[in-house]
Amino acid sequence: MGKLAVLTLLGAGLALIGERFVAFRQRFNTLREVEPVEYPNCHLIEEIENGSEDIDILPSGLAFISSGLKYPGMPSFAPDEPGQIFMMDLNEQNPRIQALNISDGFDKASFNPHGISTFIDKDHTVYLYVVNHPHMESTVEIFKFEEKQRSLLHLKTIEHELLKSVNDIVVLGPEQFYATRDHYFTSSFMIILEIFLDLQWTSVLFYSPREVKVVATGFSSANGITISPDKKYIYVADVFAKNIHIMKILDNWDLTQLKVIQLDTFVDNLTVDPDTGDIWAGCHPNAMKLFMYNPEDPPGSEVLRIQNVLSDKPQISVDYANNGSVLQASTVAFVYKRKLLIGTIFHKALYCTL
Template sequence: MSPLQRRLLIGFGLVLAVASIFTWRFLAAMGYFTAIKQEVAAQCAVVPSPPGPEDIQVDRDAHQAFVAASDRRALMAGNKAARGGVYVIDLSAPVAEWQLHPVTAAEPADFHPHGLSLYKGADGSRRLFVVNHRSDGVESVDIFDVAGDGMLTLVRSVTDPLLVSPNDVVAVGPESFYATNDHGTANKTEGMLEDFMLSRSADFVYYDGSKMSIAGDRLLFPNGINVSKDGKTIYVAESLGLSLHLYDRNIATGELTPRDYTPMGTGLDNIDVAEDGSLLIAAHPKMTAFLAHARDASDLSPSQVIRVELAKEGEGGRAGTIYLNLGQQISGATVAAGYGDLMLIGNAFDPNILVCQQSRKIRAY
């Protein structure tokens, strides 16, 4: 073997080794090697819905649940005319009678909702903030007035160059919000490369009603975002980073200071804040299965719900699984919204919502 051939062989071996390391890191973060030894069952009922009820926001005072739904498989197939919608469930009715009633405003006509958040003013007024992936490529957060029956009226659509790949939103004022960018780019190919490299190039933004700024950065697929009941803490869930981040919030300025983060070992999605301040987080223990389910409904994707009881002064917090299913009941759960002893579990693709008894028993995963 000549010296040139030897150098080429060594170079090829090094490239192969580096590629193998990155592939292993990516597959590990995606849950490819995760083994689910035992399901955590719950007593559940199915509520039919339009395809893809990805996010759910419960108004516990009004006994209503707002649902953002979009037929993502139709959109992936190129049907950009498949307009999504927002729906409301009357939670005061018996569970067997729960139905999704459309409350979507006529505007914007180009409407493909993702995450949503409800803001309630001191005067009792309500506004719904909805991430909208417009078919022309423009990303926006649309703000709606909410009538007593849940019907929506568009107030304004917020767009900004910093809103590059919005996933979820949390409202903190009548026109102010935080929103996650799950990638640092709007380019899908570049976004896939970010994922593969596990690049911490994503962020989340703050809009104060007039201007937008970066609120937090160096995140790995930030997904769900929410705020504590007192408005002083922002929670951000990382899907590929497999962690929950906590930020102290200056209510007057909106500025955030990183406080802590907790590795969860599973792909976190949307966050719900319960009446007692605890968190319900839907999660994907095997995100490789979630991608397969996106392409083919017959490929099941495990669904998990985590309960997080946050640390109190002088005490430690705890977290664990309260629901875990291999995908037969619901595939690719994206949100678990609590309502009393129940939780409403939504998903990204299929035409159903699961309503389950909410266990208070936390199990190790």
């Protein structure tokens, strides 16, 4: 009986591993290639060479871009250089990009920016919240944007035991935000095992000076997050599950799920067109090329637009797609008055007029 039990357990274990391997192969489809969908009036932003992972644009047309992310398992063209925040004024006829200076007293050498979100107070002061990974930890940095000096004044570093493996952020008010946690574990081996087993242990957090809590769970890898124009709904991208969760904000800041929009691509960051309410998503059509980077056969880029988000049948369209010959590993797309910015994890950024 002892040997039979061992053999039974071994067989069950091998069957489970086989099933998870097949599921893993299906999720990380290595054969899917994109059909090109490109705008005629696009050009790469030459000053950005090491990524443009997240983008946020103010109602005034000032765009902030995080660059230089170093992330486990991802390529980096400048692994020894600190990250930067760039700015563009999209009201200019030929927008120029500028790296923003950061005030002294902040550890600029270890700056590793990831998701970003802006907030404008009643006095029209602009604040930039940045997910930072100094030494591969996770913090949220608060900066005040000084427009005349075109610089960032560092105000505060937020740390908390729940703010681990943070990916993206959306600010609701002063020191009040939702954030996604894209991995439950922090060690590289356990992250790989977590992905392989599809544990769905990642979450969305709510942070305020008075309360920090988990408000939504059950994601394979919670990634991009944004808010609807009416501030009633939160949209969360689950990159490995290839879907977007539509969630309603409750009075106590908890989130309740309304629906899931299933897609055929790995969804990264999300933005919302403030005029139409459409979701724009930067996506990875072939994740295996991303994790096994080959400059001769690079990962492609894909941008989806989701219209009528809250309806029974949202309309999903591919608004940009490239096989990597122009843009590699797109993460985010943001529309402002017929102008489109597309960012990437480690590559360049694309500027288009629509």
